[in-house]
Amino acid sequence: MVSCKGALLAWLCAAVSIYLGYICNTHLYFRSPFSGVASIPYTLLSASNVSIDPLILASMKQFGFFYVHHIPNYNSSQELDYLQRFFKLPDTQKMRYAVRKHNPANTNVYRGYGPVVETSGTQYKEIFNIGPHEVQPEQSTSGDPLERLRVISRERNVWPQDTGFEEEFQEVFRRGFQIRSNIARSVIKSIGRSLGHPELIERFKESEFSTLGLRKYPMRTSVNEKMYSVHDDVVLSELEHEDSTVTILATFNNPGLQALYDGVYWDVPPSRDGFIVNIGTLIEDIADNQIIAVRHRVKQINHLRYSIPFFFNPSFDADISTSISGRQTTAGTNYKIFGEWMRDYLPVVEPGLLEDGILRS
């Protein structure tokens, strides 16, 4: 009888713990803090409807990001389709659009194609950068690296030719650029209104250095020690970092993105047919730290991953040395205008694209 009772007890325990586990997991799932992140319909955002301002502000204060959904004339599957078609082109063809670092016959240094370069750590991606310019600015004759960077900021796009889909590709991504640019502008306006400084948008008037980056993250066959998170030993394909300006991100249906909340990294639900919007440290600084630049990372996942970030940047000549309230910013200890800041920042974040020393005097 005793053993029978014991067995019964064990069975009961197992049943109860399975049930509790179920409850706990379900409960945990619903308790992801990110179920509280705002999701804003595009039409209200682009119409500058003030009813969304408190939602955006609250999400940016608590989480550092929010979603935009229901975007007219935007089809994420179509973008993904053309992105994949481009990256599937033969390497020899893609290299025709490569930045000068990888194709010395070319003049483009930032827009265009960047092949996978095996550097240390987690930089392991193929890139195609698209900007807002179709006309090449005059080359700078001055030896000043800042003037060289000013030309780079306005560098014209390098569109793929002879692919059989070049017209649709251009149309899809030009439209994609405009949609994101619109979203980013509307977000900055909303934040400016909420913080009592609607003139914040003036610093983005030109935003000539903005970039849409098509990205392919191939699967890695080996793991190196630099890919482990210092936070919790998870294997990463993008190390923990904060962005710098304004990011409008499409992750499609890909898992992997995680964001820090209350000392723990949580999965960020994919953007699917919409976008994830976050700001970076420079904007946090300019906004007097009233909204946060979320720290995030990408977990290594065992398949090919694509994403399209869009970086919406202040104008080249925008003052970044003072915050909206007139305080000196952290960036302001070293830089007056955005271009100066970018001269130091860009080579660090894009070592695979920029030629060594191109921005040194």
Ligand SMILES: *[C@@H]1O[C@H](CO)[C@@H](O)[C@H](O)[C@H]1NC(C)=O
């Ligand atoms: C703003 O959006 C709300 C909610 O959809 C709507 O009721 C209101 O009429 C809109 N305001 C303006 C000025 O369009």
Ligand SMILES: *[C@@H]1O[C@H](CO)[C@@H](O)[C@H](O)[C@H]1NC(C)=O
């Ligand atoms: C979106 O694009 C995909 C892939 O190109 C296509 O199959 C689908 O019909 C499109 N959806 C809409 C609503 O246009």
